[in-house]
Amino acid sequence: MSIELKNISYTYMPKTPFEHLALDDISITIPEGKITAIAGHTGSGKSTLIQHFNGLLKPNKGTILVDGVDIGKKNTEAKAARRKVGIVFQYPEYQLFEETIAKDIAFGPRNIGCSEDETQERVKQAMDFVNLDYDKYAHRSPFQLSGGQKRRAAIAGILALQPKYLVLDEPTAGLDPKGRESLMEKFRRLHKEKGTTIVLISHNMDNIASYADNVIILNKGKVTMEATPEEAFSQKELISQAGLELPEVKTIMNELAQNGLEIQNNAYTMDKAVEEIIEALRRKGKC
Amino acid sequence: MSFIECVDLTHIYNAGMENEMLAVENVNIKIEEGEFVAILGTNGSGKSTLAKHFNGLLLPSSGKCLVDGMDTKDEEHTYDIRRQIGMVFQNPDNQIIAAIVEDDVGFGPENIGLDPHEIRRNVTAALRAVDMEEYRHFSPHHLSGGQKQRVAIAGALAMNTKCLVLDEPTAMLDPRGRHEVMDTVSRLNKERGITTVYITHFMEEAAMADRIFVMDQKHLVASGTPREIFRDIGAMKKRGLAVPMAAEMAYRLQQKGIRITESIINTEDLVRAICQ
Amino acid sequence: MLTDITLGQYFPGNSPIHNMDARVKIVLLFIYIVAVFLFDNHINYGIMTAGAIGVVLLSGLPVGTVLKSIKPLWWIILFSFGIHLFSTPGEPIFKVWNFVMTKEGIIQGFIISLRLVLMIAISSLLMFTTSPLKLTDALESLMSPLKKIGFPAHELAMMMTIAMRFIPTLLEETDKIIKAQQSRGSDIGDGNFFQRAKGMIPVLVPLFISAFRRADELAIAMEARCYQGGVDRTRMKQQRLHDVDFWAGGIFSVFLISLIVVQFTL
Numbered sequence: 001m002s003i004e005l006k007n008i009s010y011t012y013m014p015k016t017p018f019e020h021l022a023l024d025d026i027s028i029t030i031p032e033g034k035i036t037a038i039a040g041h042t043g044s045g046k047s048t049l050i051q052h053f054n055g056l057l058k059p060n061k062g063t064i065l066v067d068g069v070d071i072g073k074k075n076t077e078a079k080a081a082r083r084k085v086g087i088v089f090q091y092p093e094y095q096l097f098e099e100t101i102a103k104d105i106a107f108g109p110r111n112i113g114c115s116e117d118e119t120q121e122r123v124k125q126a127m128d129f130v131n132l133d134y135d136k137y138a139h140r141s142p143f144q145l146s147g148g149q150k151r152r153a154a155i156a157g158i159l160a161l162q163p164k165y166l167v168l169d170e171p172t173a174g175l176d177p178k179g180r181e182s183l184m185e186k187f188r189r190l191h192k193e194k195g196t197t198i199v200l201i202s203h204n205m206d207n208i209a210s211y212a213d214n215v216i217i218l219n220k221g222k223v224t225m226e227a228t229p230e231e232a233f234s235q236k237e238l239i240s241q242a243g244l245e246l247p248e249v250k251t252i253m254n255e256l257a258q259n260g261l262e263i264q265n266n267a268y269t270m271d272k273a274v275e276e277i278i279e280a281l282r283r284k285g286k287c
Numbered sequence: 288m289s290f291i292e293c294v295d296l297t298h299i300y301n302a303g304m305e306n307e308m309l310a311v312e313n314v315n316i317k318i319e320e321g322e323f324v325a326i327l328g329t330n331g332s333g334k335s336t337l338a339k340h341f342n343g344l345l346l347p348s349s350g351k352c353l354v355d356g357m358d359t360k361d362e363e364h365t366y367d368i369r370r371q372i373g374m375v376f377q378n379p380d381n382q383i384i385a386a387i388v389e390d391d392v393g394f395g396p397e398n399i400g401l402d403p404h405e406i407r408r409n410v411t412a413a414l415r416a417v418d419m420e421e422y423r424h425f426s427p428h429h430l431s432g433g434q435k436q437r438v439a440i441a442g443a444l445a446m447n448t449k450c451l452v453l454d455e456p457t458a459m460l461d462p463r464g465r466h467e468v469m470d471t472v473s474r475l476n477k478e479r480g481i482t483t484v485y486i487t488h489f490m491e492e493a494a495m496a497d498r499i500f501v502m503d504q505k506h507l508v509a510s511g512t513p514r515e516i517f518r519d520i521g522a523m524k525k526r527g528l529a530v531p532m533a534a535e536m537a538y539r540l541q542q543k544g545i546r547i548t549e550s551i552i553n554t555e556d557l558v559r560a561i562c563q
Numbered sequence: 564m565l566t567d568i569t570l571g572q573y574f575p576g577n578s579p580i581h582n583m584d585a586r587v588k589i590v591l592l593f594i595y596i597v598a599v600f601l602f603d604n605h606i607n608y609g610i611m612t613a614g615a616i617g618v619v620l621l622s623g624l625p626v627g628t629v630l631k632s633i634k635p636l637w638w639i640i641l642f643s644f645g646i647h648l649f650s651t652p653g654e655p656i657f658k659v660w661n662f663v664m665t666k667e668g669i670i671q672g673f674i675i676s677l678r679l680v681l682m683i684a685i686s687s688l689l690m691f692t693t694s695p696l697k698l699t700d701a702l703e704s705l706m707s708p709l710k711k712i713g714f715p716a717h718e719l720a721m722m723m724t725i726a727m728r729f730i731p732t733l734l735e736e737t738d739k740i741i742k743a744q745q746s747r748g749s750d751i752g753d754g755n756f757f758q759r760a761k762g763m764i765p766v767l768v769p770l771f772i773s774a775f776r777r778a779d780e781l782a783i784a785m786e787a788r789c790y791q792g793g794v795d796r797t798r799m800k801q802q803r804l805h806d807v808d809f810w811a812g813g814i815f816s817v818f819l820i821s822l823i824v825v826q827f828t829l
């Protein structure tokens with residue numbers, strides 16, 4: 001099962017002087033149970049793309065299948081399929097609106113027709129998951145929270161919908177290093193414990209390197225690459241053409257290799273890189 | 288005399304009210320003319336509050352802030368200070384005032400009452416300095432984030448500013464935009480001697496500074512060269528911060544028994560240490 | 564999609580009409596409209612129509628574009644035509660129940676429609692050929708004598724400038740918020756009026772909060788750039804009269820004098 005996009009094209013403002021082809025014949029698969037990263041610079045079409053995953057935008061051409069169901073149809077089956085996909089937009093804290101945090105998180109479950117008990121249960125679970133203590137915060141106004149807490153409250157609002165596919169658009173933008181790391185760890189836990197499929201939209205390649213199983217790279221509305229991180233990061237040219245950078249770790253490894261250190265050079269995470277360097281140094285008899 | 292000097296600066300928001308909040312406490316800081324300093328700290332550490340004192344947007348609750356010898360509390364100097372210290376904020380959309388790039392860059396000079404010809408000259412020079420001259424008739428709405436931030440920098444330069452204070456200018460940008468802004472800022476610092484105060488959450492950006500100040504829990508807790516600051520990984524992590532990737536890698540290698548004696552803050556350092 | 568709305572009706576160009584000073588355009592437009600309603604000589608209607616057609620041709624805009632601007636007000640024109648058709652006393656031509664259609668009514672109806680069409684077309688031409696920014700500057704400068712009696716001309720102009728800058732941003736933002744709430748299962752725009760109004764709360768609250776946050780940040784940014792109101796402020800773009808404006812003024816005077824001559828002699 002998966003999210004499958006077949007020959008998707010989308011044009012903004014068709015038939016005006018501002019007409020702009022944002023997505024050009026895109027065919028990709030988001031496999032279930034994996035963390036898939038979609039990377040591309042601003043304007044590459046990645047935000048437009050994810051809005052197709054749950055039917056917010058309807059493609060001019062092509063079909064989208066969620067678990068085999070065409071979500072473009074107008075029946076209850078298609079509606080149910082669209083609801084399997086939860087999207088956390090960039091700066092989700094700007095969508096908070098209720099008087100209390102609990103009410104805000106309950107907005108989603110209530111909309112999809114959960115019973116009151118079920119809704120409350122989901123709110124508790126979601127708050128627990130993002131480390132917002134229910135007893136302390138449930139009845140506070142979301143607008144009194146700190147920036148990082150607001151972000152987590154807003155994410156809880158999506159988690160309470162219990163999506164099978166969770167799409168995250170630059171989830172850590174604007175956070176400090178600690179905030180970035182702890183939030184990403186939460187998503188990793190969600191993936192491991194609940195088996196949620198995660199789609200991570202980012203231009204931070206270090207983030208992608210540490211978390212993703214698959215990488216899709218978009219440039220000017222087209223897919224330039226659909227590969228494993230290892231394959232993707234070995235193609236420096238394509239990555240920089242797409243306006244992106246290699247993960248810092250990979251850059252360091254490339255530099256070391258170029259300067260005569262005989263390493264395998266397929267590491268892109270810190271742990272693996274450290275291992276490879278030590279091994280190379282050992283072979284060289286340096287330690 | 289330092290260009291910017293804070294003496295026992297404390298700032299309390301809504302002092303005396305129910306929602307009173309201490310944001311910065313007893314900070315002493317000196318920034319020399321022509322220097323490039325970075326300020327690091329987690330969200331809520333007080334770094335933005337501190338930066339807003341440098342041009343008198345906020346006034347100290349106690350202590351003082353001197354710019355080029357002028358006290359920011361002295362109302363007759365307010366506009367002299369703001370003219371010398373240009374500010375660039377995080378959200379590029381919320382600091383561009385006019386619907387045309389050149390009009391926006393001209394906004395500051397218009398406010399200080401320069402002569403129209405001089406404004407035009409300054410605007411052209413400022414746009415050229417940030418490499419945005421060809422966009423002068425564009426609407427900001429059609430620019431990328433990095434381009435908008437460069438327009439904001441030009442807006443300060445057009446007032447003949449001596450110093451740029453940038454508050455997380457790259458937080459909302461993609462890698463390309465971040466490079467554009469970083470390159471522009473460091474070029475202006477090197478070529479024109481513009482004093483630069485750069486607040487960021489990105490350690491690689493801070494590593495380019497001459498000096499780093501670290502804020503934690505409303506206090507200034509450390510200052511030094513990037514090498515000095517990033518040497519102590521444990522302390523940085525404890526403050527919710529990090530170190531550049533190369534420094535982290537060097538640290539991990541050391542932990543595994545590899546001998547690295549030099550202090551490492553960037554890739555070149557690491558390559559030199561390992562491949563020699 | 565909300566961002567599909569194209570803002571402003573300005574068509575950039577390089578015609579003499581485009582190049583005229585916006586203040587001159589506004590003043591001439593004002594006199595023209597007064598003239599259209601003041602002069603009631605049939606020959607004058609011809610001259611005024613010819614004048615309007617001449618200006619439209621000179622602007623280089625497609626005639627269709629200018630005519631389209633009349634479309635939204637079509638009903639008003641038709642309505643006033645109808646009123647005059649039946650309410651003008653004179654030689655009866657046709658009678659339905661209590662309503663009598665007169666020959667004078669037809670003429671009067673035509674005249675009032677012509678006046679409305681001329682007025683709308685020429686006003687639209689001002690919008691089509693003048694950038695909103697120049698329009699704002701011109702209004703500020705024309706209203707500046709009123710500053711002496713405490714009229715906030717600068718503040719109004721600054722508000723208009725900022726509004727023009729932020730309308731696209733806020734439209735985009737609205738679109739984002741709607742999509743975010745739709746992703747949380749909200750059916751915005753469904754149901755009866757009450758349900759729809761209630762459905763707007765999740766959009767309006769974040770939108771207002773965001774607008775206030777933006778306003779706050781913008782105010783700080785303006786303050787940081789030495790903004791202190793309109794006092795001692797200079798402008799980069801000076802509004803200066805050029806040859807084209809003197810030509811326009813000259814031609815318009817001739818036009819006006821001939822209208823007056825025709826009105827009082829024929």
